[in-house]
Amino acid sequence: MDFLKSAVASAIAKGSSLPFSIGDRVDIGDSIWTLHNATKRDDGSACSVFTFDIAANKSRLPLAKNAVRKSRTLRHPGVIKVLDTIETESNLYIVTERVAPLSWSVKRRSISEETAKWGLYTVASTLKFINDDASSVHGAVRASSVFSSESGEWKLGGFDILSSMKEDEAIIYTYGSIVPDAARYTPPEVVKGGWDVIKRNPLASIDAYGLGVLIFEVFNGHFAGAEQVGKTTNIPPSMQQSYKRLCTANPKLRLSPAHFVEQGKKHGGFFQTPLIRLTEDMESLGLKSDAEREEFINELDGLSEDFPEDFFKMKVLPELLKSVEFGGGGPKVLGATLKIGSKLSPDEFNAKLTPVVVRLFGNPDRALRVCLLDNLPLMIDNLPQKVVNDKIFPQMTSGFTDVAPVVREQTVKAVLAVINKLSDRIVNGELLKYLARTANDEQPGIRTNTTICLGRIAKNLSDGTRSKVLVAAFTRSLRDPFVHARNAGLLALSATIDVFSEDDCAGKVLPALCPTLLDKEKMIRDQGNKTLDLYLQRIRKFGSTMADTALPASAPAEGNKTEARIGTSNDKSWAGWAISSFTNKITTANGEIQPTENGNKLAKAEAARPASVPPVISSPSASLELPRQTLRPAAQPLGRSMSDRPVPVVQEEAEEEAEEEADDVFDAWGAMDDDDDEKDEDTFTAAVSTPKPTSPEPTATTKPAAVPYDDGGEPDFAGWLAAKSKAKAKPLPPKGLNKASSTNTVARTATVSTTKPRVAAPAKKIDTTPKDAMDDDWGDAWD
Incomplete structure (x- = not known):
């Protein structure tokens, strides 16, 4: 039957001129409303649609119309944001921001204690507004009346019997009992005397009881009935006393939602949590002093990973970005911003963070630049290659020649993060030119980090550039007066042995390695021996595969020639003469020795x-x-x-x-x-x-x-x-x-x-x- 209702509603919505397109149905349990995910036709943004079928629920039509009316007029951050309300002959529609029932998380018991306190604080503050400022009674506070927005905030809904006590004919007096599952959640005084007892008791007593039931549901996952009211099972110890006063049987002794919030906000109270403080301070972040802003960021850094990510994405992140760009938030705020941004999907990151990051790389503030470079590994996967290659790296290059050593060093380290997003032309051209400068930097730490950087990006260099650049860079580092620079050169040579040819290993690398065997530092001597052994093993292995000689095979000997001899005797030691082309027989030496030019002159002198x-x-x-x-x-x-x-x-x-x-x-x-x-x-x-x-x-x-x-x-x-x-x-x-x-x-x-x-x-x-x-x-x- 529910499926049929959903199909009919979808067909009506698609065939009509409604400003939204209805999607999947969302289960919200017993309710007079049917919840659907939807999208707005004008901009394609996500929304939710609460649909009431008039023909199927004529008896509860007054409740639906009351909810539509109250949704139009009630505005509060803790209330579901209503985008539109539509009434037709067959259906009532309430179009709201995209929400999900809190009852899903309650049944799964997937809500952390800090998040639960933060959500309960929002609901209690909203009830305080409804009771005190609007002089109204919600009348149906429970888990099924609370929803979670896209930002993870808890929003109060379920305004079916929301009534102003200034009205003589309030709907709660007449229709309060026909709310679905009313018997399980109705306060004991209403069970005994009906809804008219509201007039004889404090206005907030009904909603205070409902808030106590909600607290029990949130921490225990299910509420069976009145016998569980007041039990402190799984309730945080700091909240138990106030919780009991919410659920007391005497309505005159109950703690109102306003007093509940007040007790929780006292020093050391259960509502004194970093997440709640963050929520309150976030909106005024741009107006805070440097000391207050630093305190805010320190609390933000102290938040654990089980806090609602959606809230940081949707609410905290935009405020932080505004503070960084326009409010002078500085590197601390930027660090927190990028930490949150690392949890965004690529599409979300490109939409919200990428334009800001590109603009910040053009900012001349050195502290901001260092913070950006430090956090590049967190966001590089979400940055498109074209953006990195064409917009970010050209801004980064100023850091290679900056007068501040910390900027130069962090720029060298950031190369490892962006190397896979750079084109071959930039890697083998512009980047290597800048690294050649930092390889000769006056700071030994920068020279050392440049050597490490070259070793780690060796695979990204082209074949025509790799061997020439790396041999020159690493062998130069072996002569560096800084001991860690020499050690980095040895380690880099060991790690990149596969990128060199055997000729380079034997003719260029090994001669440069030999002086390290007698280095003044034992660490260098030990590492030099290890590196030398690696290269010798490779050279020997390759040498064993080479031919015995590169000389062409000799032609067959003629009859009047004798074989060439080795030396002048049978001596085979190193002192024997080299290979001779003469023969052992003296008789083969014939003819006359031709005189040289000097000999001719001497002969002429002799004649004269x-x-x-x-x-x-x-x-x-x-x-x-x-x-x-x-x-x-x-x-x-x-x-x-x-x-x-x-x-x-x-x-x-x-x-x-x-x-x-x-x-x-x-x-x-x-x-x-x-x-x-x-x-x-x-x-x-x-x-x-x-x-x-x-x-x-x-x-x-x-x-x-x-x-x-x-x-x-x-x-x-x-x-x-x-x-x-x-x-x-x-x-x-x-x-x-x-x-x-x-x-x-x-x-x-x-x-x-x-x-x-x-x-x-x-x-x-x-x-x-x-x-x-x-x-x-x-x-x-x-x-």
Whole structure:
């Protein structure tokens, strides 16, 4: 039958010109009304419709008409908000805000104590208004007369017998007994004397009794009858005494709803709860001082999670948003706002919070910016990608370069929250540029957090950027003077080992890791060893899969060739010679060695040599084929003066010569990578292989120059000594520059001055022996 009524009502509503569309039916138990969820046709907003079928309930039509009339005139925050009332020949409609019966939650006993106190405070305050201000009696206070709005607030309804005591013919006197289930909820004095006893008792006594029954229902889930009235089962201890006075049998001794509220609001009373205080203070939040606002927010933060979320979404959140944007609420109010906003659905968040968040990111207040960045993880899932990419991140970038370190640090941390909402172009371009700045920040904590951030967003970087950026960033952090920055670099390298190629691991990462093994901090040394082990394991594993050689396979050997040998013997140790392309058979070495350019020049010099000049020794090794002779000085001609003879070399100079030779050895090891054309030529060979320049003829006006004595081809030692000194004093040319040709070098080192008088050579060490002859008797080489 109920289904039929619902179908008929829906058909009528759909076929008529009613300003709403009726939806599903909502069960409200025994009532003269049928409740439906509905939507308004003009804006599509949600509403509820109470429908009364006149034909089916003609006897209760006066109750329905009384409810329609009272709903139009009674206005109070604790009363269901009526949007419209419609009367037709067949039905009465009361269109209200979207509500749900409180009896659902009461039967499930799903109401927390704090929420129950908050709701009862609202109902008691509404009854106080009806009794004292409106001089009326509700007459049907019970769980089925209370509804819950979308905001979670309790709203009083059920105005079927609501009557003003100023009216002589009040409906409650005549029709009070035909209210559904009246016998279970009727006060004892009415049961005995009828509804006319209201005139002989306090006006609020009827509603006070109903409030006591409602309290029992809320905390126990069901009210069976009059025998349960006054029982304190599950009633909060702080409320029990006042509750008993509401339910007393003597109507003159009952505590009115107004006095019940007054007792609950006393210091330490049962209505002194954070939720109730929040409700009262919320409307004046914009007018509060900073101290009062901070106290309000502290209470808001102290609210537990079992408080009604809908109330915070619908009532608290709009007030907080107004306070933040226009009332100077500051970061504390913003933090509470975003905490509530995190519980909104994506659609609700986009409608209520997203526009405000975008505007707040443009606010220059640093405290607000830090609060927004701190709470980004709570709201990032509800923010559309386009909004984050196009509107929020461009505002965030100013934080990377802000003068306040806390803003820079929080901006770096916030990257982790927004990274998944940013485009690849921004991530691999603009974002990395800003992170490169914070990686060199003057604050060590910011440098450390940048390293951590890069490690955690590594998977978001493109393949072409990832390895290059991360290797540079992490290896730089390993050299950071701040110990935690170095540790962050090691941990980041361990976490991102998979993003590097084997070549990067071996050629770039491992060399940077090695210094950490000797770090001054034990923490770094330990972590460095762990990280190094990870990379070595990977390198070794990859190396085991590589081919033995990258050289192409050799062609089959020809008949007249022998296989290449390893070294000059069967020595297989590290000291054995490298792979040689020569064969072991000497007979295979045939043909003539082609002379080099220097060899050609020496051969020409040999051809032009006078017969009296000794032959040129082309290299020190050539003397190895001659038997070693005892070198002695050549006999000097009698006609030669003592000043022309060379100065003997003393023992001290010989020692210095030996030291310089040792230095030359170390220099040679250091110059092993130089090109052949950068090596020094043999000064001794150059000096003896260069023809002596001719001296000019003396004139009458100039003093004759000292001419070397012509002894039939014997070299001039004094001239050679001067050339040798110049060659020794001249520094080596810089690396990479080509030296002059050997002909020019020989000419420079063999030049003898012919304009100055001949003097004794200075005491300078002389190296006239071949490189393999270390005899101190340098003069014997001319025998």
